Amino acid sequence: MTMKVSTRQVDGVTILDLSGRITLGEGSVQLRDAVRDLLAKGQKHILLNLGDVNYIDSSGIGELVSAYTTARNQGGELKLLNLTKKVHDLLQITKLYTVFDVKDDEASAISSFSK
């Protein structure tokens, strides 16, 4: 039921591999804490790999938005990688798809960060 987070570093970009559900009381808080931790450590190029996220609710969507704005306000960049169809569709109907920088290839996503 809950979300799992693992972290990788590739060429100065921190990739958070998320899996499971990002929902109220489950993944939302973990996502918030993970992004805050990275920013506090000065790791400001963040790529959220959502390829194994099979469910997200409005709280999870809100948390993605908050993560994005928090990173941006601290001079960082946060991008999304490998959206599932469900998450893609949710971002479309909430008009957030064009707000986020969404990538579908990890290598090109990494090279797209300004360094």
Add this chain to the structure above:
Amino acid sequence: MSRREEHPLAAQQASRITYTLESSLDSVNKVEQTAEQMAQKAGVDEDELFKITMAVREAAVNAVLHGNAYDPEKRITATFENTGDSLVIRIIDQGKGLDPATLPDPLAPENLLRGSGRGIFLMRSFMDEVNFKQLHPGTELTLIKHLEGPKQTASKEELQ
């Protein structure tokens, strides 16, 4: 599968079931799972299953979080009914009430980057009808999904 068989919905052939639950995240999950099982039983496709499940989850979150504000003294009541033509899910909270007309539009450019406020929008996007009724105190939220496919064909044949 065995978990599903143990569920009251599966054990009980009646098409209507009601739960009275605490204002907790466990209740949100129970309401969500019950809606999922009900929709599966009604034979909706996977896309519709996701939409119904998510809309009902949002409604339960609304009741527990925004309505009852996790108050341990307050309960939510969730009723699930398959009328044959529609799935009707009704969730009642004991909160201070909610006027959906006053809620900001989450699609407005100035609201796009807000961290909350999308739940009711998603319910309306995913269900055929979303109705609010003020109970003074409390809110009754009714979500309706019209069923399509074989059931409608069968009812047409019955009419002939």
